[in-house]
Amino acid sequence: MRLSRSRTLNSLVVLVFICVVWELVVDLLSIPQYILPTPTSIASTTIKYYDYLLRNLLDTSIHALVGLALAATFSLAISLPLAYSEVVRDTVYPLITGFNAIPRAALVPLLALWFGLGSMPKILTAFLIAFFPVLVPTLTAMVTIEKELWELLMSFGATKTQILIKVGIPRAMPYFLSSLHMGLTSSFVGTVIAEMVASDSGLGYVILSSTSRLDTALAFSCLILLALITFVLSKVLSVVERRVVGWAYRVST
Amino acid sequence: MEPLVRLHGITVRYDGRRNGGLVAITDVDLDIYQGEVVGIVGKSGSGKTTLLKVLAGLIRPVKGEVVFNNHKLNGNSFRVGVLFQSPLLLPWRTVIKNILLPIEVLGEDVSKYLSRALELIEKVGLKGFENSYPWELSGGMQQRVALCRALIHRPSLLLLDEPFSSLDAITREEMWMLLQDVISHEGCTTVLVTHDVREAVLLCDRVVVIGGKPGRVRAEVRVDFKRPRDLKLQYTKEFNDYVVMVRGLLGD
Ligand SMILES: Nc1ncnc2c1ncn2[C@@H]1O[C@H](COP(=O)(O)OP(=O)(O)O)[C@@H](O)[C@H]1O
Ligand SMILES: [Mg+2]
Numbered sequence: 001m002r003l004s005r006s007r008t009l010n011s012l013v014v015l016v017f018i019c020v021v022w023e024l025v026v027d028l029l030s031i032p033q034y035i036l037p038t039p040t041s042i043a044s045t046t047i048k049y050y051d052y053l054l055r056n057l058l059d060t061s062i063h064a065l066v067g068l069a070l071a072a073t074f075s076l077a078i079s080l081p082l083a084y085s086e087v088v089r090d091t092v093y094p095l096i097t098g099f100n101a102i103p104r105a106a107l108v109p110l111l112a113l114w115f116g117l118g119s120m121p122k123i124l125t126a127f128l129i130a131f132f133p134v135l136v137p138t139l140t141a142m143v144t145i146e147k148e149l150w151e152l153l154m155s156f157g158a159t160k161t162q163i164l165i166k167v168g169i170p171r172a173m174p175y176f177l178s179s180l181h182m183g184l185t186s187s188f189v190g191t192v193i194a195e196m197v198a199s200d201s202g203l204g205y206v207i208l209s210s211t212s213r214l215d216t217a218l219a220f221s222c223l224i225l226l227a228l229i230t231f232v233l234s235k236v237l238s239v240v241e242r243r244v245v246g247w248a249y250r251v252s253t
Numbered sequence: 254m255e256p257l258v259r260l261h262g263i264t265v266r267y268d269g270r271r272n273g274g275l276v277a278i279t280d281v282d283l284d285i286y287q288g289e290v291v292g293i294v295g296k297s298g299s300g301k302t303t304l305l306k307v308l309a310g311l312i313r314p315v316k317g318e319v320v321f322n323n324h325k326l327n328g329n330s331f332r333v334g335v336l337f338q339s340p341l342l343l344p345w346r347t348v349i350k351n352i353l354l355p356i357e358v359l360g361e362d363v364s365k366y367l368s369r370a371l372e373l374i375e376k377v378g379l380k381g382f383e384n385s386y387p388w389e390l391s392g393g394m395q396q397r398v399a400l401c402r403a404l405i406h407r408p409s410l411l412l413l414d415e416p417f418s419s420l421d422a423i424t425r426e427e428m429w430m431l432l433q434d435v436i437s438h439e440g441c442t443t444v445l446v447t448h449d450v451r452e453a454v455l456l457c458d459r460v461v462v463i464g465g466k467p468g469r470v471r472a473e474v475r476v477d478f479k480r481p482r483d484l485k486l487q488y489t490k491e492f493n494d495y496v497v498m499v500r501g502l503l504g505d
Contacts, residue, residue: 156355
């Protein structure tokens with residue numbers, strides 16, 4: 001505990017150092033603010049537009065999280081039949097992999113065409129980018145139960161469904177929850193992209209409109225807020241992980 | 254007396270992608286009587302595990318039949334308890350919940366088996382660890398939990414596949430005595446697969462030697478020490494005579 005606190009302090013010191021160097025470099029080389037704003041001007045911009053930024057941050061976060069929730073639910077739901085049946089898996093999985101090869105950002109204009117400029121393209125893009133990184137580890141954990149464990153369960157008459165429920169799902173939980181970290185960043189990327197292409201709200205939209213006005217400091221504020229929110233949510237997720245699947249982190253051999 | 258389980262003319266073939274499959278054991282006849290402890294020894298790859306899996310109903314032989322209490326079977330329809338070399342405990346379950354897993358799977362009332370589970374836990378010397386998780390236990394303790402799980406549903410046949418070979422020598426001897434104790438307490442018919450001849454002679458009433466490619470029953474040796482046996486038995490001449498004889502039958 002003490003160790004991790006001192007490490008956090010170290011990280012903060014390094015961060016402050018970077019900001020100081022950044023500030024000095026921009027000043028000394030007289031780089032124009034619209035190319036690279038100084039940390040102090042980013043800070044003052046953030047304070048000035050506090051309400052506006054917060055509103056849009058909330059907007060982005062809600063859409064990203066709804067997209068992530070959909071991705072998580074969908075991944076879990078689809079991993080069960082995929083894990084249960086090799087035939088279904090061999091049929092459907094290549095299709096999913098193939099779909100994953102499409103650059104999802106390129107789908108945003110289509111989504112906007114079909115669903116308009118509202119929330120739908122934001123949620124769907126988040127979902128489409130986030131679900132694959134959640135599905136793969138979850139499914140893999142479900143289908144890689146050791147042969148001996150499988151035989152042990154069969155020896156007292158367990159059916160395939162029982163093995164999936166008693167072993168497959170609990171075994172997949174740590175992988176599922178840790179994949180949500182990846183899913184979290186992916187879903188924010190998805191929502192921000194959709195906001196840049198097909199929306200008039202959210203941080204993605206703010207970034208696009210502020211850079212076009214050469215208000216670069218405001219764009220930086222958005223980037224920092226996005227980093228902060230995913231960092232905080234990731235920490236929250238870690239707490240949930242330790243609570244729910246603490247066993248997975250304590251196995252000693 | 255009729256045997257509890259009779260294997261007759263068992264042949265098992267594994268389907269291989271290449272070379273048209275491999276015959277692991279062939280024409281194996283084996284009678285197992287109620288209350289007996291039967292050892293199966295053989296070199297690595299001689300088909301011991303395969304034979305055990307036939308008894309567990311995990312492998313359907315291509316030829317031969319399994320007869321239980323005079324009823325011909327296809328697939329397993331008598332209860333077995335299995336203990337492999339690794340304990341295979343579920344890390345998200347406590348000791349007691351791991352032990353009760355077979356009951357859950359069999360769809361029986363778990364609460365009815367609670368006191369039996371606690372009794373078994375006490376019998377194997379793990380009282381106080383009911384609510385511990387597997388990672389909090391040593392390898393030997395985990396194997397003792399696995400033994401309780403193999404017994405909880407009162408199997409007709411206890412099947413052990415090299416259950417102690419990953420333990421250190423001292424723990425192994427402890428486990429020998431513990432197993433002997435639990436078997437006589439439960440009165441269960443037991444098949445012990447091992448490549449350790451001393452282990453087989455010490456624990457079993459009868460030692461079946463299998464060997465060859467594909468594996469066949471080479472010989473059977475009756476071990477005439479009465480149970481319970483003491484670890485000191487290992488240092489007697491009679492014991493070593495048995496060991497030398499079985500080793501000889503294993504061939505080279
Ligand atoms: N699942 C399997 N598929 C193909 N061959 C197998 C399989 N299991 C065992 N074998 C082969 O069958 C033979 C007997 O194996 P096994 O019963 O595990 O022997 P043992 O337990 O005595 O070491 C070996 O030659 C082994 O390679
Ligand atoms: Mg084996």
